[in-house]
Amino acid sequence: EAQVTQNPRYLITVTGKKLTVTCSQNMNHEYMSWYRQDPGLGLRQIYYSMNVEVTDKGDVPEGYKVSRKEKRNFPLILESPSPNQTSLYFCASRQGYGGYTFGSGTRLTVV
Amino acid sequence: AQKITQTQPGMFVQEKEAVTLDCTYDTSDPSYGLFWYKQPSSGEMIFLIYQGSYDQQNATEGRYSLNFQKARKSANLVISASQLGDSAMYFCAMREGYNNAGNMLTFGGGTRLMVKP
Numbered sequence: 001e002a003q004v005t006q007n008p009r010y011l012i013t014v015t016g017k018k019l020t021v022t023c024s025q026n027m028n029h030e031y032m033s034w035y036r037q038d039p040g041l042g043l044r045q046i047y048y049s050m051n052v053e054v055t056d057k058g059d060v061p062e063g064y065k066v067s068r069k070e071k072r073n074f075p076l077i078l079e080s081p082s083p084n085q086t087s088l089y090f091c092a093s094r095q096g097y098g099g100y101t102f103g104s105g106t107r108l109t110v111v
Numbered sequence: 112a113q114k115i116t117q118t119q120p121g122m123f124v125q126e127k128e129a130v131t132l133d134c135t136y137d138t139s140d141p142s143y144g145l146f147w148y149k150q151p152s153s154g155e156m157i158f159l160i161y162q163g164s165y166d167q168q169n170a171t172e173g174r175y176s177l178n179f180q181k182a183r184k185s186a187n188l189v190i191s192a193s194q195l196g197d198s199a200m201y202f203c204a205m206r207e208g209y210n211n212a213g214n215m216l217t218f219g220g221g222t223r224l225m226v227k228p
Contacts, residue, residue, distance in 0.1 A: 031214055043202070043218040050214065058215055090156060092216075099146045099204075100216060102156035 002027045006091045006103035013081055013110055021076045021106050023091030029101075031094045032074040033058070034066065036087040037105075043090070049074055081110040114138065115203050115219035123225050124193045131178070132188040132222045134203030143207045145186040146216065147177065150200040159201075162186060190224075198226045 004025045013019055025032065033048040035058075045058030049068040063085055065077040074093075078085060086109050092100035116135045124130040136145065147159040162170045162177045170177040178187040190197055203219040 033214065033216075035216075042220050043204075043216070045215045048214050056214075088154065092156075099144075099148075099158045099161050101158065102148075105154045105156070107154070 002101070004091055004093055004101050004103040006089075006106050008106060009104060010107050011109070013108070015082055015110055016080050019078050019081060019108075021078075021089060021091075021108070023074045023076065023103060024072050025074075025091075025093040025101070026072065027093060027095065027101065028071065029093035029095040030071070031100075032068065033092050033094075033100065034064070034074070034076050035090045035092065036060065037090065038087050046076070046089075081108075083110045086110050113219075114217045115205055117201075117203055117219035117222050119222045120220070121223040121225070123227055124190075124197075126195060126226055126228050127192055129189060129191045130193055130224065132190070132201050132203075132224065134186045134188065134219060136184050136186060136203075136205050138184075138205065138207050140207040143205055145177070145179070146204040146206070147175070147186075147188045148202045148204060148218075149197075150202065150221070152199070156202075160188070193226045195226050195228060198224060200224075 007022045030051050034046040035043045037043045044060045047066040049055045089106045091103040094100045143164045145162045149157045160172045160175045162179045169179050174191045176189045200221045202221045204216045
């Protein structure tokens with residue numbers, strides 16, 4: 001089944017403790033992206049990647065890092081999480097002109 | 112200025128009736144794509160339908176159709192024969208440009224649709 005897999009689905013962590021949210025797609029898509037969804041602010045792009053070793057900032061990159069060492073994986077790294085990074089995070093991938101396929105989301109709470 | 116505007120925060124529709132969710136967009140790029148996504152209460156984002164700016168015909172996917180009026184910059188989603196499972200948030204989104212630079216999806220604020228039995 002074609003899909004984007006994110007892990008974990010839920011995560012509660014403490015301020016300053018580094019964490020990684022993993023994302024993997026099995027569709028051989030070139031483009032991958034991370035979004036965060038917040039009430040009243042909608043979905044905003046954090047980072048995107050056009051291919052292996054090619055990444056760029058989206059609208060809200062501060063406090064996040066990404067890497068694209070393999071085509072299928074695009075992890076999101078929070079080096080020192082803060083409470084304002086509490087959010088619902090989505091990984092997505094696409095190929096060509098089509099729409100993004102989204103993962104199931106990761107609900108992150110930073111206390 | 113908002114690039115994607117969804118003016119209906121919430122809507123009710125009777126089961127089996129059709130419903131139109133509004134979306135207007137703003138871009139100066141001649142090449143763009145418009146998307147609709149459904150987000151049920153479980154949280155995942157489900158792709159529904161896509162319309163390219165150069166497409167001559169309105170997109171359709173099963174019970175979903177997109178009423179694309181380019182001159183008015185509107186891309187309304189029409190759901191025919193509503194079902195209880197259609198109750199969800201619906202997001203309109205746009206991607207500007209067809210090259211690598213046009214990679215970001217810009218989302219509207221969403222419309223919560225509630226289907227009444």
